[in-house]
Amino acid sequence: MQRLHQTDTDTGDPPGYPSNAIFCRDHKGQPFTFEAYLEIVRAFHGHVAPGLVIGGRMVACGMDMLPPGIIFDACCETGNCLPDAVQILTPCTIGNGWLRIVPLGRFAVSLFDKHEGEGVRVAIDSRRLAAWDEIAAWFLKLKPRAEQNAERLLQQIRRAGDDLYRTARIRMQPELLVKEHLGRNRICPICQEYYPAKHGALCRGCRDESPYLEARDDPEVRRVRKTAANA
Amino acid sequence: MQRLHQTDTDTGDPPGYPSNAIFCRDHKGQPFTFEAYLEIVRAFHGHVAPGLVIGGRMVACGMDMLPPGIIFDACCETGNCLPDAVQILTPCTIGNGWLRIVPLGRFAVSLFDKHEGEGVRVAIDSRRLAAWDEIAAWFLKLKPRAEQNAERLLQQIRRAGDDLYRTARIRMQPELLVKEHLGRNRICPICQEYYPAKHGALCRGCRDESPYLEARDDPEVRRVRKTAANA
Numbered sequence: 069m070q071r072l073h074q075t076d077t078d079t080g081d082p083p084g085y086p087s088n089a090i091f092c093r094d095h096k097g098q099p100f101t102f103e104a105y106l107e108i109v110r111a112f113h114g115h116v117a118p119g120l121v122i123g124g125r126m127v128a129c130g131m132d133m134l135p136p137g138i139i140f141d142a143c144c145e146t147g148n149c150l151p152d153a154v155q156i157l158t159p160c161t162i163g164n165g166w167l168r169i170v171p172l173g174r175f176a177v178s179l180f181d182k183h184e185g186e187g188v189r190v191a192i193d194s195r196r197l198a199a200w201d202e203i204a205a206w207f208l209k210l211k212p213r214a215e216q217n218a219e220r221l222l223q224q225i226r227r228a229g230d231d232l233y234r235t236a237r238i239r240m241q242p243e244l245l246v247k248e249h250l251g252r253n254r255i256c257p258i259c260q261e262y263y264p265a266k267h268g269a270l271c272r273g274c275r276d277e278s279p280y281l282e283a284r285d286d287p288e289v290r291r292v293r294k295t296a297a298n299a
Numbered sequence: 300m301q302r303l304h305q306t307d308t309d310t311g312d313p314p315g316y317p318s319n320a321i322f323c324r325d326h327k328g329q330p331f332t333f334e335a336y337l338e339i340v341r342a343f344h345g346h347v348a349p350g351l352v353i354g355g356r357m358v359a360c361g362m363d364m365l366p367p368g369i370i371f372d373a374c375c376e377t378g379n380c381l382p383d384a385v386q387i388l389t390p391c392t393i394g395n396g397w398l399r400i401v402p403l404g405r406f407a408v409s410l411f412d413k414h415e416g417e418g419v420r421v422a423i424d425s426r427r428l429a430a431w432d433e434i435a436a437w438f439l440k441l442k443p444r445a446e447q448n449a450e451r452l453l454q455q456i457r458r459a460g461d462d463l464y465r466t467a468r469i470r471m472q473p474e475l476l477v478k479e480h481l482g483r484n485r486i487c488p489i490c491q492e493y494y495p496a497k498h499g500a501l502c503r504g505c506r507d508e509s510p511y512l513e514a515r516d517d518p519e520v521r522r523v524r525k526t527a528a529n530a
Contacts, residue, residue, distance in 0.1 A: 112386075112392065113392055113394060113395050114390040114392075114395055114397075115395075117394075117395065120394060143510055145504065145510075147393060147394070147396070148394065148396070148481075149394045149395070150394065151392075151393045151394040152392050152393065152394025152395065153394070155343075155386070155392070155393070155394070159345040161343065161344055161345075161382075161383050161386070162378060162382045162383065162386070162393045162400070163344060163348075163351060163378070163379065163380045163381065163382040163383025163384070163386070164344050164345055164346075164348065164380070164383065165378070165379070166345075169393070170508070170510045171503075172494065172502060172503040172504045172508060172509075173481060173494045173495040173498055173502065173503065174490075174492050174493070174494050174502060174504055175492075175493070176492070178510070178511070185512075189511070191492055192492070192493065194486050194491055194492055194493055195491070207484070207493070208483075208484055208493070209483065209484070238511045238512075239511060239512045240510055240511060240512070241509075241510055241511065241512055242512075244510050250379075250404060252439075252440065253438070253439055253440070255425050259405075260425055260426070261405050261406075261407070261422055261423070261425055262405070262406070262423065262425055262438070262439070263403065263404045263405050264404040267404055271403060271404065271405060272402075272403040272404065273376065273403045273405055277401070277403060278403075278472075279374055279376075279401045279409070279471055279472055279475050280409070280420070280469045280470060280471060280472065281416075281469075281470045281471070281472055281473075
């Protein structure tokens with residue numbers, strides 16, 4: 069499998085990074101140049117978000133460190149951008165349950181053996197950020213978005229390559245390796261929809277957790293809710 | 300824009316549903332036959348999950364009910380399968396923040412004007428499920444997976460079309476329309492990584508919320524953690 073192109077850490081402007089160099093790759097080993105990856109990002113995410121570009125390299129870095137052929141799950145420590153890099157380059161998605169988000173607010177992703185829990189973590193290295201002023205300005209919100217130079221930011225991400233990241237071997241907490249089973253469904257007496265019986269006598273949506281504005285003061289709904297609560 | 304093919308609710312086996320009929324479409328109006336959609340599902344999700352097939356039709360149903368040209372966000376009431384249908388057919392993804400998951404355990408998705416909060420909700424209709432025995436067996440886990448007939452299940456989903464769903468106009472809770480801003484970052488004194496300053500003196504990962512098994516009893520980490528907690 070082709071490894072990622074190693075770049076220098078020079079901060080000067082002349083590229084020196086050939087435009088046909090491999091920037092990242094997917095789990096099948098399919099390599100992408102920087103431009104090719106930007107196209108995929110645009111198609112999936114709607115726009116070229118810097119975090120998703122950085123994320124692509126981080127995910128590819130992580131995959132390079134895993135034993136070949138391993139079946140892995142992914143964990144993102146932020147819900148911003150990074151999960152989409154995982155979904156673009158790996159088989160792990162939010163909907164198939166192989167990607168989870170633990171909202172710690174750190175820009176880090178881990179990939180690990182889905183049964184044993186052993187794997188790698190790739191994170192932005194705070195000590196290396198200073199060498200890339202446009203990346204630092206964006207990541208640390210040092211200047212308003214209108215003053216950021218989007219093209220210069222992208223080129224720094226491209227040229228930084230692996231220089232921006234720290235990696236570590238990790239092992240997941242055992243409880244995170246266990247798939248939650250929803251068990252049997254039952255019909256909610258208020259909305260008449262199926263929901264996991266283990267949630268209780270009413271579905272969560274009819275128990276004040278609804279994301280919708282509803283006729284909560286409807287007397288009939290109040291009556292059913294009260295009866296169910298006393299059951 | 301081409302509307303979805305309306306199917307009959309007949310439960311007999313002869314298809315009567317032409318294989319070139321449109322099963323669902325994406326937000327740009329690009330139509331997909333059932334087979335074409337299955338191919339996309341396989342590529343993104345790894346396998347043809349029945350919930351994701353059903354979800355594709357639900358999302359397309361919802362989009363048909365929105366005013367043309369509306370910029371919408373999405374909300375899934377379950378994290379299982381359905382979010383991937385949203386990510387495949389709309390610009391809303393977990394990483395760009397236009398898709399959120401509210402874990403109510405109901406198989407329902409809503410699409411709504413991202414500013415005003417008005418939109419539609421599409422859910423499995425519990426009363427109509429009985430007419431489709433293989434779908435009911437899968438959805439309600441009435442028989443072990445080994446006894447389910449995967450091909451018959453898929454064909455029932457295809458033939459059911461819109462007959463399986465209930466739809467409603469909804470309006471989102473105003474607090475769900477407000478984007479959470481993470482604000483300034485600071486460096487965590489333990490892991491030396493950036494995290495949202497508003498999380499407190501230590502990042503959540505160093506405050507017992509880490510998904511990783513770590514040397515929690517390291518005396519130096521204990522000392523820093525104690526100092527930070529008293530700060």
